[in-house]
Amino acid sequence: MSLKWKLLLVMGVLLAGLFTGFAVLNHQSLQGQYEELRAMEQQRSRMQLQGLLQQSQTDLLNLAHLIPSLSGLRQALKLGDAGELGRLFAPQWASLQVDTDLVMAGFIDAHGRFLVEVQILDAAHEWPPRLWSAVDQALLAEVPSTFTDCNPLCLSYAVAPVLANGRTVGAVVLARPMSHLVVSFNELSALDVAMFSLNAAAEVEAGARQPRLMGITSRDRLEPLLQSGVLESLSPGVVTLFQLDGRRELELTPFLLLDDASAHQILAVVITDVTQARRQITIAQRQNVLMGVAGLMLFAMAVVAMTRTPLVRLRRVARQLPLLAERRFDAFRNGLASPLRPFFPDELSLLESTTLRLADRLERLEADVRRQRDSLDLKVRELSIERERYALAAAGTNDGIWDWNLETDEIFYSPRWQTMLGYEAGELTSHPDEWFGRLHPDDRLQLQQELESHLTGRSPCLEMECRMRHAIDGYRWMHFRGLGVRNGAGKVHRIAGSMSDVTERRRIEEQLRHDALHDHLTRLPNRTLFVDRLQRAISRYRRSGNGYAVVFLDLDNFKTVNDSLGHILGDQMLIQLGRRLQQCLRPGDSVARFGGDEFVLLLEDITSEEEVRQVVARLQSAMQTPVRVGDQDIFVGFSVGIALGSPEDRSADDVLRNADTAMYQAKIHNPGNSMFFSGSMRASAVRRLSLETAMRHALERHQFVLHYQPLVSMEDGRLLGFEALLRWPRLGDRPVSPADFIPLAEQTGLIIPMGRWVVELAIEQAARWQRMGLPSAGGVLPININVSGKQFRDPELVSVIQQSLKHHGISGRCLKVELTESAVMENGAQALEVMGALKDIGIDLCMDDFGTGYSSLSQLRDLPFDVVKIDRSFVHRLTSDPRHVGIVRGVTAIARELDKSLVAEGVETPEQVARLLDLGCTVGQGYLFSPAVEAEQAEAWARRAEGCFASVLGRVSA
Numbered sequence: 001m002s003l004k005w006k007l008l009l010v011m012g013v014l015l016a017g018l019f020t021g022f023a024v025l026n027h028q029s030l031q032g033q034y035e036e037l038r039a040m041e042q043q044r045s046r047m048q049l050q051g052l053l054q055q056s057q058t059d060l061l062n063l064a065h066l067i068p069s070l071s072g073l074r075q076a077l078k079l080g081d082a083g084e085l086g087r088l089f090a091p092q093w094a095s096l097q098v099d100t101d102l103v104m105a106g107f108i109d110a111h112g113r114f115l116v117e118v119q120i121l122d123a124a125h126e127w128p129p130r131l132w133s134a135v136d137q138a139l140l141a142e143v144p145s146t147f148t149d150c151n152p153l154c155l156s157y158a159v160a161p162v163l164a165n166g167r168t169v170g171a172v173v174l175a176r177p178m179s180h181l182v183v184s185f186n187e188l189s190a191l192d193v194a195m196f197s198l199n200a201a202a203e204v205e206a207g208a209r210q211p212r213l214m215g216i217t218s219r220d221r222l223e224p225l226l227q228s229g230v231l232e233s234l235s236p237g238v239v240t241l242f243q244l245d246g247r248r249e250l251e252l253t254p255f256l257l258l259d260d261a262s263a264h265q266i267l268a269v270v271i272t273d274v275t276q277a278r279r280q281i282t283i284a285q286r287q288n289v290l291m292g293v294a295g296l297m298l299f300a301m302a303v304v305a306m307t308r309t310p311l312v313r314l315r316r317v318a319r320q321l322p323l324l325a326e327r328r329f330d331a332f333r334n335g336l337a338s339p340l341r342p343f344f345p346d347e348l349s350l351l352e353s354t355t356l357r358l359a360d361r362l363e364r365l366e367a368d369v370r371r372q373r374d375s376l377d378l379k380v381r382e383l384s385i386e387r388e389r390y391a392l393a394a395a396g397t398n399d400g401i402w403d404w405n406l407e408t409d410e411i412f413y414s415p416r417w418q419t420m421l422g423y424e425a426g427e428l429t430s431h432p433d434e435w436f437g438r439l440h441p442d443d444r445l446q447l448q449q450e451l452e453s454h455l456t457g458r459s460p461c462l463e464m465e466c467r468m469r470h471a472i473d474g475y476r477w478m479h480f481r482g483l484g485v486r487n488g489a490g491k492v493h494r495i496a497g498s499m500s501d502v503t504e505r506r507r508i509e510e511q512l513r514h515d516a517l518h519d520h521l522t523r524l525p526n527r528t529l530f531v532d533r534l535q536r537a538i539s540r541y542r543r544s545g546n547g548y549a550v551v552f553l554d555l556d557n558f559k560t561v562n563d564s565l566g567h568i569l570g571d572q573m574l575i576q577l578g579r580r581l582q583q584c585l586r587p588g589d590s591v592a593r594f595g596g597d598e599f600v601l602l603l604e605d606i607t608s609e610e611e612v613r614q615v616v617a618r619l620q621s622a623m624q625t626p627v628r629v630g631d632q633d634i635f636v637g638f639s640v641g642i643a644l645g646s647p648e649d650r651s652a653d654d655v656l657r658n659a660d661t662a663m664y665q666a667k668i669h670n671p672g673n674s675m676f677f678s679g680s681m682r683a684s685a686v687r688r689l690s691l692e693t694a695m696r697h698a699l700e701r702h703q704f705v706l707h708y709q710p711l712v713s714m715e716d717g718r719l720l721g722f723e724a725l726l727r728w729p730r731l732g733d734r735p736v737s738p739a740d741f742i743p744l745a746e747q748t749g750l751i752i753p754m755g756r757w758v759v760e761l762a763i764e765q766a767a768r769w770q771r772m773g774l775p776s777a778g779g780v781l782p783i784n785i786n787v788s789g790k791q792f793r794d795p796e797l798v799s800v801i802q803q804s805l806k807h808h809g810i811s812g813r814c815l816k817v818e819l820t821e822s823a824v825m826e827n828g829a830q831a832l833e834v835m836g837a838l839k840d841i842g843i844d845l846c847m848d849d850f851g852t853g854y855s856s857l858s859q860l861r862d863l864p865f866d867v868v869k870i871d872r873s874f875v876h877r878l879t880s881d882p883r884h885v886g887i888v889r890g891v892t893a894i895a896r897e898l899d900k901s902l903v904a905e906g907v908e909t910p911e912q913v914a915r916l917l918d919l920g921c922t923v924g925q926g927y928l929f930s931p932a933v934e935a936e937q938a939e940a941w942a943r944r945a946e947g948c949f950a951s952v953l954g955r956v957s958a
Contacts, residue, residue, distance in 0.1 A: 015299055019292030027285045034277055042253045045191055045270040049257055052184045056176065057146040057156060063100055064144065064160035064172045067092065077107055077162055078169040082115040093118050103155065104175035108135055110168060119175075125153060131173065134159040138171040148258050150197035154178040154214050154266065178266060182215035192217045192271035194231055195257070211267060222271065225250065231269055241274075249275045317355060329363045399498040402435070402482075406493050411435060420478075420501055422471030440467035440475055447480070454484055455492050462495070465502060477506040519593040521571055522578035530592035534602055534652040541645045549612045551601040552641040552659035553581075553619075556672055558597035561634060569629045576627050577636060584618045599638075600659070609676060612642055616674050639667040640674035668743075692748055695728075695741055699754060704728055706761050707932035708783070710941060710949070711903060714913050714924045717950035719775065719941055721816070723784040723925065724762045725932045726754070746790055755791040760804045763815060765935060767808035775945035784816040784846060789823035793830065798837040805841065812842030816867065820848050824863060835864055846903070850891065861898065868895050870921065872906025879911045885919070892920040913953070928952065 068074045070092055076085040085107055096102045097120055104119040106127075112135055119125060128149035134157070137143050144160040155175040162170045178195065185193050196211035211232045216222060225231065230242050234254040242250045251272040258266040316335075323332040333356065400417025404410075411432055415425030421438065428434045439447060443466035454462040462482035467475040482497025517529035525533070537548040555577075562570040574597070581591045581599060590602040603615055619640075626633035641663025649655050662677035665684070669675070698704055708722035728736040745751040762783045775781055791797065805812060817838055824831040835845055846867040870891060877884045888904075895902050904916050907926030916924060929949050941948050 011303055012296060012300060015296050016292070019288075019295060023285065023288035023292055026288050027281070030281050030284055034281060038251065038272065038274070041191065041272065042270055045185075045189055045193070045253075046255055046268075048188055049181060049185055049193070049268050052181050052188075053156075053178075053257060056178075056181065056184075057158065059100070060156060060158040060174055060176055061144055061146055061160060063096075063102075064158040064174050067096075067105075067172055067174075068160075068162040073107075074162055074164050074169070077109065077115065078164045080109050080115065086116045089116060089118070101176050101180050102174055103177055104173075106173040107162075108139075108171045108173065110139060110170055112136070112139060115170075121153070125155075127173070128157070131157060131159065135171055135173070139168055142168055148178065148266070150178075150212075150266070152212075154197040154212075177214075179215035182217055186217040192222060194222070194226075194269045194271065196231065196267045196269070198265040198267055214266070225271070234267070234269060236267065247275070248273060249278055313352075317351060320355075324359060324362060327362075327366060329359050332359050399500045401496070401498055403496040404432070404482075404494065406495065417499055420499065421468060421476075422473060438469040440469070443467050451482075451495075454482070455495070457490075462497060465506070476501060476503040478502065519578075519595075522575050522593050524578045524582070524599075525590060525592040527592065527594050530590065530594075530600055530602065531652040531656070533590050534655060537602060537604060538645065538649055538652065538655070541649075542647070546604065547606040548645040549603040549606045550643045550655050550659040551603065551612065551616065551674075552643075552656070552663040553599040553601070553638045554641075554663050554667060555597035556637040556639060556667075565629065565632060565634075569632070573627050573629045573634060573636070576629070580622050580627075581619065584615070584622050586615070589615075600656070606644065609644065612644070612676075613674075616640055616642070637672040639663055639671055641666055641677065642674055643677040688744060691736075691741065691744055692750075695745065695748075695750060698728060699750065699757070702757075703730075704754070704757070705934070706758065706765065707934060708765075708938035709925060709932040710929055710938070711784070711923055711925050712929045712949045713922060714904075714907075714917055714953065715922050717947050717953040719781065719945040719948040720923060721782045721784065722938055723786075723818070723932075724758065724765075725786075726758055727932070742788075746788055749790070751788055751791050752794050755787065755794070755797075756800050758785055759801055763801075763804040763808055763810065766814040767810045769939065769942055770810055770814065772939075774939065774942040780813050781942055781945065782814055782816045782844070784818050786818045786848065787823070789820070792819060792823045792834060798834060798841075801838070801843070802841055812838075813844075816844045816846055818846040818848040818869070821850075832863070839864055849905075865900060867901045867903055869903045869905050869925075872926070875904050875906045875912055875916070875926075876908070878915050879909070885915070888916070888921065889919050896920065 067089075068077065070088070072088045073085065076088055089105075089107070093102075093105060096105070103121055104117075104125065104127075106117040107115045109115055112132070128151060130147055130149060134145045134147060137145055138159050138161040142161045142163070144158070146156065146158045148154065148156050154177065156178055158172075158174045160172050161168050162172060178197075182193060182195055194216040195214040197214055198211055213226070213231075216226065219226075224244055225242065228242070230240065230252065234240060234252060236254050236256045238254065240252040240254075242252055244250050251274045253270040253272070254267055255270075256265050257268040320332050320335040323329075323335070398416070400420045401412075401414035402417055403412040405412075409432060410430040411434070412430060413428055413434065418425055418428050421428075436444060436447075447464055447466050450459070450462055450464045453459045462480065462484075465477055465479045468478045470476050479500040479502045480497060481500075482495050484492035484495040487493050517526060518524065519526045534548075534550065537546075540546045541548055558570070561573060574593070578591070578593060578599070581601070585591060585601065586603070588604045592600050592602075594600055601615075603612060606612060619638075623636050623638065626635045628634075641659045641661065643655050643658035643662060645655070658677040658681075661681045661684075662675045665681055666673060666675040675681075705727050706724045707727045708724055710719055711721045711723065712718070713720055726738065726742070728738075728741055730736075742751075745754055762785050766781075766783050769781060787797070794800075801812075801815070805815070819835075824835075838845060844866040845864060846869055847863075847865045848869050849871045850868045868891065870888060874884045874888055878888060892902060901923065902921045903923045903925060904912075904921050905925050907913060907916070907924040907928045909928060913924060913928065916922075929952060
C-alpha cells in the first residue's frame, strides 16, 4: 500500500473516530438531558402524590376535629345517647359524602364502644384491627392520628379525640378512599398515574404479590396497558419501557407511596408518553452520522489533492536508496541529477540534497573501512591468544569470574559464575540485571554503596558478602571481590573480579552464633540473649518511658518428674512447656530458659500491673491442660515472680534478681501462684543472704548446740528419753529461732551437713551418758533426732549413723529417728529401703506430727514405724474441742491394735495430761514438763530418771 493511501487511511480513521466520538457525545448529551428532564418530572410527580397524600390526611384529620363541634354532637356523645347522636349526625353525613368523599364514619364513647357507625360502601366493611390502637391513643393520650389500611379496600382513616370541659368524652373515626388521589393528581399534572394496593400479609400467605388497582387516569387511553398485566408485575424503583400498540412508547416509573407500620403499601406508577422525545433523539443521532460521513469524504478529497506531487518526489528518492546499499554511488547520483525543482524549496528538496551528500560521505567511509578492516584482523588474532590464556586461568579456579565494561554497561559472566547460580553456561545475558536483579533486597543498596565507594576512589577495592538468588536453591551467600581499571583521567572504565560461594561457612557461623545465644534443649533464648534484650528494654525505659516486666517461672515438683519418669521424658516435658509459653506471649515479648526448670519472660510496653496479671493468667490457663509425655499426662504447676521496671533499675542482673526474689517468696508463701517484687522482698532477700552466710560460718565454727526436751511417762513422772533439738544460741546480740534457720537450711542444702553434725553430737551425748551409767536405775535413755525430707534422701545417712555408733561403741537402741509423713512420701521406694536399713541396726522409727499428712492410716499400716507422735495441734484443743478428743481416741485405738507406742507432743496443762491418760496415751512431751534444755540440765535429770517429774504429776493428782 502506498504512502498516500496509508496517510489517507490513518487520517480517515482519525477523523472517523473524532466524528464518531462527537456523535456519541452529542447523543449522550441529548440522552442525558432527556433523562434529567424525565427524572425531574418523575420526582415532581412523586412529590405531588406525596403532597396530595399528606394534604388528604391533614384535611381528613381537620374534618375529624371539626365534626364534633357541630350542634349537639359533643353533648350527645358525652351522654352516650346513640339515638340522639345518630339523629343529629344524619343530615351532616349526607353533605359530607358529597363534599369530602367520606365513605365511613363513626362515634366511639369514652369506653371504646361504637355508638354510631355509617358507611356508603357496596358491601359491609369491617373496621381494621389497627383502628383500636389509634382509638386507645386518642382516648388515653388525647393524641389524634391518621393511618391507611388496604385490607381489603384501601382507605385512609383519621381518629380524633372529642373533648368536653377539658375531658375526653369519646372519639370520631372517619374514612376516605385513597383512589381520590388519582383524580387530584390528574388535575395537577399532565402525566398519567395508576395506583395499586399491596397487602404484605396477603403476599406472605399466598407466596406472591397481589396488587389491586385503586385507580388510573385516562382509563380509556390506557386500557391496553391494563390488559397487558405489565402494571401488576412492576417492582418499586425499577423503570420499565412499554410499547403500546407498536407506536407509542410509555415509561413506567413505580414507587411506594405508603410504607407504614400496618404493613400495607400503595404502589404508584407514573406513566409518561416518551414516544416523541425518543423520536427526536433518533433523528438528531442520524443527522450527526450524516454530517460526519460528509465531512470525512471532503477531507479525503483534500488530502489526495495536496499529497500527490510530494509523494511522487518522495517515491523517486526511495527507489534510488537501494543503490547506496549496493555501493553504486555514480548510478545513484545520475538518478537524482535532474529532479523536478519546485517553485519554492521545501523539505523534500532538502531530502534530495542531503541524500546526495550522504552518498559522497558513504563513499569516503567505505574507503576508511577497508583500511581499518586490515588493522582489525591483526588485532583479532592477538586477542584470540589472550582469550585462550584468560579461559585457562578461569577454568583453573573454583570462583566465578566477572568483567564489567562500564562504558558499554555489559558484564561478562564466566561459565563457573553462571553454574554457581544454578544456570547453564551461556544461559544468562551480559546485562547487569543478571547480577543486581538476583541480589537480596536487603543487600542491594549496600552493594551499590560499596561499588560506588570503590569507583570514586574512597576504597581500594570492592569486597563484600551478600545473598544471591539461586535458580532452584533459594538465596545463597556469595563473597564478591573486584578491582577497577582507571584510564588516563583517573576514571574507572572497567572493573573485574570474582565470586565465591560462602553459604556453608555462613551457615556454620550462624549456627554457632545461634547455639551461643539459645538453649540447646528448648531452642529458646538462653540467659546471655535474654540479658541483652532486657538491658535494651531498660535503656528504652530510661529513654522513652516504655514500661517492661520480667516474669520468673519455676516449675513445681519438676524433680519428682525426673526421678519418676527419667530425664529424657523430663526434657520432652520442658520442650513442650517452652512451646506452650511461646504461644501464650504477645507479639514483641520474649521467653528464655535459664536452665533446669526455670523460664523467664520479658514483657514489653507494660503500663500497669493488670497487663502482667492478664499474661500470667493466660499462662496459668494454658498450663491447666496436661502435658503429654510418652504415655503419661503430667499436670504442671509453677510459681511466678514478677519484677516491674522502675527508674532505679540500672542493670539486667538487678531486675532478674528482683524477679527471682519474688518467685522465691511465691514458692514459700503462695506455691503455684504469682507475686510482684516489692522493696520489702529485697530487704528480706538481704536478710536471708546474711542469715545464710552467718549460718555457714556458724556451722564451720561449731556455734550450734543441741538442747534436749524430755519425754515423760505421764503415769508416774518417769524420764523415758529426750528429743534432741538444734539451737543457734546467738547471732550478734540475739538468739536465732529454729523457725528462721531450719527452713533456710532446707532450701540451701545446709541441712545435710547440719544433720550429720546433729547425728554425731547426739550419739556422742548418748555414749557419754551410757559410760556414766545413766540412768542410775539402769536401762537406756534414747535420744530422738529429727531427720528432714532432704536429709532423709541423703544416700550417706545410714552409713553416717552406723559409723558414729561404731565409733562410740553403742547400739542403735540409744537412738530414735523421727520422720514426717511428707518426708517418707516424697520417694516411697527409697524411704522403705532407708527405713529398713535403720531398723536393721536397731534404731526405732517415730512418725512425727502424726495427723497432719495426707495418708496417715496407710503409713501406720504399711511403714515400719515403732512410735507415733500425736501432733501438738490435736493436744492443744483436746480440752476445748470434742472432735479432737475423738481423733486422739481413734489414733490411740489404732496404735494399740498395730502395736505402736504413742507420744503426745505439746502437753502444756494438767487438764491435757488427765484427758490423755483417760484416752490411753501414757507418754508426753511439752512445756508442762520442760522446754528443751542444755546437756547439763538433761544430764541432771538423767541421774534421777525414776520419778523425775513426779512432783509435776503430783500437783496434777492433787
